[in-house]
Amino acid sequence: ETGVTQSPTHLIKTRGQQVTLRCSSQSGHNTVSWYQQALGQGPQFIFQYYREEENGRGNFPPRFSGLQFPNYSSELNVNALELDDSALYLCASSLVLRAGGPDSYEQYFGPGTRLTVT
Amino acid sequence: KNEVEQSPQNLTAQEGEFITINCSYSVGISALHWLQQHPGGGIVSLFMLSSGKKKHGRLIATINIQEKHSSLHITASHPRDSAVYICAVLLITQGGSEKLVFGKGTKLTVNP
Numbered sequence: 001e002t003g004v005t006q007s008p009t010h011l012i013k014t015r016g017q018q019v020t021l022r023c024s025s026q027s028g029h030n031t032v033s034w035y036q037q038a039l040g041q042g043p044q045f046i047f048q049y050y051r052e053e054e055n056g057r058g059n060f061p062p063r064f065s066g067l068q069f070p071n072y073s074s075e076l077n078v079n080a081l082e083l084d085d086s087a088l089y090l091c092a093s094s095l096v097l098r099a100g101g102p103d104s105y106e107q108y109f110g111p112g113t114r115l116t117v118t
Numbered sequence: 119k120n121e122v123e124q125s126p127q128n129l130t131a132q133e134g135e136f137i138t139i140n141c142s143y144s145v146g147i148s149a150l151h152w153l154q155q156h157p158g159g160g161i162v163s164l165f166m167l168s169s170g171k172k173k174h175g176r177l178i179a180t181i182n183i184q185e186k187h188s189s190l191h192i193t194a195s196h197p198r199d200s201a202v203y204i205c206a207v208l209l210i211t212q213g214g215s216e217k218l219v220f221g222k223g224t225k226l227t228v229n230p
Contacts, residue, residue, distance in 0.1 A: 043161075114159065
């Protein structure tokens with residue numbers, strides 16, 4: 001039990017639709033990272049939010065966007081869904097003492113949301 | 119070429135065997151994580167290390183920064199250890215943020 005929850009657990013959407021995935025971080029954690037894990041692959045970094053600001057982004061198009069809220073919750077939004085967006089989406093929270101510093105604590109992962117795009 | 123390479127991809131062992139999973143990386147890192155992922159997706163962080171060795175129960179993780187190599191060892195393996203084990207390195211990006219870069223994972227099956 002990591003204290004990080006995600007909702008929903010499973011989701012089926014149609015190509016072209018929009019989706020919002022939610023993550024509730026561990027209390028006190030100021031940083032949340034989102035990852036996409038395609039079947040049989042390791043997770044890929046989408047972006048990271050630190051104190052409600054985007055603090056780094058992987059190689060994902062702008063239709064992937066996020067929000068982080070003061071109550072330790074966050075969202076991943078994906079617009080104009082494509083079939084290749086079908087994956088497990090993981091969020092992970094951590095406590096970073098300063099942005100850009102290599103002094104973050106362990107990342108605590110949520111159970112993931114399995115998104116299927118048909 | 120992936121920045122993080124794991125071997126083997128698949129590993130089958132008999133209960134009680136000593137298991138080693140290897141991870142090599144090609145970039146400078148600030149830390150390395152070993153993660154465990156069970157069927158269904160949930161990921162658990164086993165270790166985060168930046169030097170030396172850490173031990174937790176039957177699990178031991180080592181890292182050699184000069185050789186850019188880490189190993190995860192499981193002593194007296196048990197069927198409940200069956201899972202995918204993922205190596206992930208923590209990078210500091212040019213913009214100053216940090217991100218995890220993951221290996222593809224090693225699927226471990228321990229038979230009774």
